[in-house]
Amino acid sequence: MSSLRNALRLYAVTDRAAIGERDFLTAVQDALDSGVTMLQLREKHLSGTELSREAEAVQKLCQRHHVPLIVNDDPTIAVDCGAVGVHIGQCDGDTSQIRAFLGPDKIMGVSATTVAEAVAAEAAGADYLGVGAMFPTATKSDAKVVAQSELDEIIAAVKIPVVVIGGINAGNLSVFSNRHIAGAAIVSAIFGATDIKRATRELDALTKTVFAECKK
Numbered sequence: 001m002s003s004l005r006n007a008l009r010l011y012a013v014t015d016r017a018a019i020g021e022r023d024f025l026t027a028v029q030d031a032l033d034s035g036v037t038m039l040q041l042r043e044k045h046l047s048g049t050e051l052s053r054e055a056e057a058v059q060k061l062c063q064r065h066h067v068p069l070i071v072n073d074d075p076t077i078a079v080d081c082g083a084v085g086v087h088i089g090q091c092d093g094d095t096s097q098i099r100a101f102l103g104p105d106k107i108m109g110v111s112a113t114t115v116a117e118a119v120a121a122e123a124a125g126a127d128y129l130g131v132g133a134m135f136p137t138a139t140k141s142d143a144k145v146v147a148q149s150e151l152d153e154i155i156a157a158v159k160i161p162v163v164v165i166g167g168i169n170a171g172n173l174s175v176f177s178n179r180h181i182a183g184a185a186i187v188s189a190i191f192g193a194t195d196i197k198r199a200t201r202e203l204d205a206l207t208k209t210v211f212a213e214c215k216k
C-alpha cells in the first residue's frame with residue numbers, strides 16, 4: 001500500500017479541452033518529464049476504438065517514465081493496454097463486479113463524495129478513493145463540492161488512501177496539509193497551464209511538502 005500511496009501524490013488527469021490546440025501526446029510527455037507520479041487517461045468524448053488506440057500510446061510513454069497509468073471508466077481497455085488499473089465513478093457500473101473482472105492485481109480507484117460512498121467502495125474492493133470536487137471546477141461543472149468536514153469524515157472512515165480532486169492548484173494545495181491525504185488529482189493546473197513542464201515541477205515540489213505526512 002505504501003508504493004500506491006507514493007504513486008498517488010501528484011496524480012495528473014488528462015483533459016483535451018484544457019490542452020487545446022497543443023499536441024496531446026506532447027502535453028502528456030511534458031507532464032511525465034516533470035514530476036507526475038501517476039497518470040489517468042480520462043477522455044470521455046473518444047470512441048472505444050479511439051480510446052483503445054490512445055491508451056496504448058499513453059501506456060508506452062508511462063512505461064518509459066516508470067509512471068503507472070490508470071484508465072478512466074473502462075476496465076477492458078485498462079487491461080488490454082497493460083495499465084495498472086482503472087478509475088470509476090459512482091455511475092460507472094457495479095464496483096464489486098469490476099473488481100472481480102480486474103482480479104486482485106490491478107488497481108481500482110473509485111470516486112466518492114460521502115462517507116457512505118467511501119465505505120461502500122472500500123468494501124467492494126477499491127484500492128484508493130478520489131474525493132471531490134474540493135473546489136468549483138470547469139472540468140466538471142456539475143460536480144458537487146465536498147465540504148472539508150465531509151472530507152475529514154471520509155478519511156477517518158476508511159483505511160485505503162484518499163486523493164483529493166476538483167479545482168486544485170498551486171494556490172490552494174496548502175489547505176490539505178497535515179491531514180491523512182495521499183495526494184491530489186490535478187487536471188487544469190497541469191494540462192491547462194501555458195507551460196506544462198514548469199507548472200508540473202511547481203506542483204511536484206508542493207505536493208512533496210503537503211502530503212509528506214500521509215500515513216494511509
